[in-house]
Amino acid sequence: MRFAALALLVTPLFAQTYDIVIANGRVMDPESGLDAVRNVGIRGRSIAAISQSPLQGRTMIDAKGLVVAPGFIDLHSHGQDDENYRFKARDGVTTALELEVGVSPVAAWYAAREGKALVNFGATAGHIPARMAVMHDTGTFLPHDEAAHRRATVEEKRATEDLLRRGLDEKALGIGLGIAYVPTATHPEILDVIRIAADRKATVFVHMRSPGAIEPGSVTESLQEMIADAAITGASIHAVHITSMANGQTGLMLEMIAGARKRGLDITTEAYPYTAGQTNLDSAVFDGNWQQQLGITFKDLQWVATGERLTQESYARYRKQGGSVILHSIPEEAARQAMANPDVIVASDGMIFNGKGHPRGAGTYARVLGHYVRDEKALTLMSALRKMTILPANRLQLQSKGRIKVGADADIAVFDPVHVIDKATFEKPDQYSEGLPFVLVNGTFVVRDGKIVEGVKPGAGVKARD
Numbered sequence: 001m002r003f004a005a006l007a008l009l010v011t012p013l014f015a016q017t018y019d020i021v022i023a024n025g026r027v028m029d030p031e032s033g034l035d036a037v038r039n040v041g042i043r044g045r046s047i048a049a050i051s052q053s054p055l056q057g058r059t060m061i062d063a064k065g066l067v068v069a070p071g072f073i074d075l076h077s078h079g080q081d082d083e084n085y086r087f088k089a090r091d092g093v094t095t096a097l098e099l100e101v102g103v104s105p106v107a108a109w110y111a112a113r114e115g116k117a118l119v120n121f122g123a124t125a126g127h128i129p130a131r132m133a134v135m136h137d138t139g140t141f142l143p144h145d146e147a148a149h150r151r152a153t154v155e156e157k158r159a160t161e162d163l164l165r166r167g168l169d170e171k172a173l174g175i176g177l178g179i180a181y182v183p184t185a186t187h188p189e190i191l192d193v194i195r196i197a198a199d200r201k202a203t204v205f206v207h208m209r210s211p212g213a214i215e216p217g218s219v220t221e222s223l224q225e226m227i228a229d230a231a232i233t234g235a236s237i238h239a240v241h242i243t244s245m246a247n248g249q250t251g252l253m254l255e256m257i258a259g260a261r262k263r264g265l266d267i268t269t270e271a272y273p274y275t276a277g278q279t280n281l282d283s284a285v286f287d288g289n290w291q292q293q294l295g296i297t298f299k300d301l302q303w304v305a306t307g308e309r310l311t312q313e314s315y316a317r318y319r320k321q322g323g324s325v326i327l328h329s330i331p332e333e334a335a336r337q338a339m340a341n342p343d344v345i346v347a348s349d350g351m352i353f354n355g356k357g358h359p360r361g362a363g364t365y366a367r368v369l370g371h372y373v374r375d376e377k378a379l380t381l382m383s384a385l386r387k388m389t390i391l392p393a394n395r396l397q398l399q400s401k402g403r404i405k406v407g408a409d410a411d412i413a414v415f416d417p418v419h420v421i422d423k424a425t426f427e428k429p430d431q432y433s434e435g436l437p438f439v440l441v442n443g444t445f446v447v448r449d450g451k452i453v454e455g456v457k458p459g460a461g462v463k464a465r466d
Helices: 002-015 082-090 107-112 127-135 154-169 187-199 219-233 242-262 290-294 312-321 332-340 360-375 382-390 389-394
Strands: 017-029 035-043 048-051 056-062 067-070 073-075 091-105 120-126 175-178 203-207 235-240 267-272 276-280 301-305 324-327 411-415 437-439 444-448
Touching: 017 048, 017 382, 017 411, 035 444, 048 107, 067 382, 073 360, 073 389, 082 091, 082 360, 082 437, 082 444, 091 127, 091 175, 091 203, 091 219, 091 411, 091 437, 107 120, 120 127, 120 154, 120 175, 127 154, 154 175, 175 187, 187 203, 187 219, 219 242, 219 267, 235 242, 242 267, 242 332, 267 332, 301 312, 332 360, 360 382, 382 389
Parallel strands: 017 056, 017 067, 073 091, 091 120, 175 203, 203 235, 235 267
Antiparallel strands: 017 035, 035 048, 067 411, 276 324, 301 324, 411 437, 437 444
8 A cells, every 4th residue: 555655646746747848938729719828848749738837847948928839830831851841940830731732652752751851741642743744744843845735635634543542542631733734634624633532531732723813714713613613522622822823803712712611612722921922934824825814024023043033035035944933923912811811821832942932931930920910910919820720730630730739749839929020032032030949840849049950850741641
């Protein structure tokens, strides 16, 4: 009896010791609505305690005056290498996912990153890479010739669909669909792809067919195609970067999505907090009358490699050469509408390559917190965190991410609400965000005292649930 009593006394004391304690921070959890000073205890990869009382840890972090939030989940992160993961970590992102373009083959992509990633990673089974492989397109990331400009044969469609099914078998996070980059894909072909997703209860992450207000071929028609396909099949649809597709029609598109949701369709959308997009100049996006569709001209295009604004002559030269261009096409009011809307998920669409790219690849989340929450007061801090954490987690049915909760993964962003801000610009996109002194991925510091922690790779592959 003496030994049993001793065990009862010792066990609670042992349970109070944690690997890491984040003490005295303002803990904000959009799922539960918690917004109070708390102490967070972490054991291993998980959150083990959230307490008003002091906790003891082997590592103690005093977060007085700082916000302790779930790590941010980026549903649209093209940069899937160490350079980009570093920018993500410094921006508070703990999970960076390639869901629009996607990948193929899926299993090999995940295997290449296991044990080598600073943050969590994941991808969809991509219609674009599958179609490119089947049709022998010479492009790399996006289609360049066959997949973009030729209609697929019946055999090629079946082979592409087989690759998508295989990717879903390998636990891809859904299907990535970039219709704008494969404009020869017919409406029935796209409907068949969406049927596959519906049959497998997988979400389709779609870059819709056309942007702008000019008809025929408007963004309204493009969204109506997705709404119709969702109604026909019962599929879940996530329309990416709504502002760069809709531009001045953003308000109408958000109204259409809200109406579809009220009638029971599972349709969501996302946006980034910038007034410019980015894509490849040699892609199908620039086929046809792009100036009229987008409401811009050559001077609104910025060549990523040099930062120069284009002319008709340089446009023709660079389009033949191929490469990345920034499109200054999104009205500020559209960006603000999307940021203020409580149901529009924040996602970066970002990629930095050798220091070149769009500032969204480095500063999306800090920009929302610093510019749109603190400075512009376009939305509350809790609403912004909801758009960065629990909404994307719920979109993917991730039960252990996007929340500060006992048992959840210890993916945590600690930031200073007074000083958090993006530093990346269109001229110098490779600038780390500021005001995020601590970021943890699966219970391991990846940012500590405002600096990347070298030699750690705690990121894990995020896959579809069985």
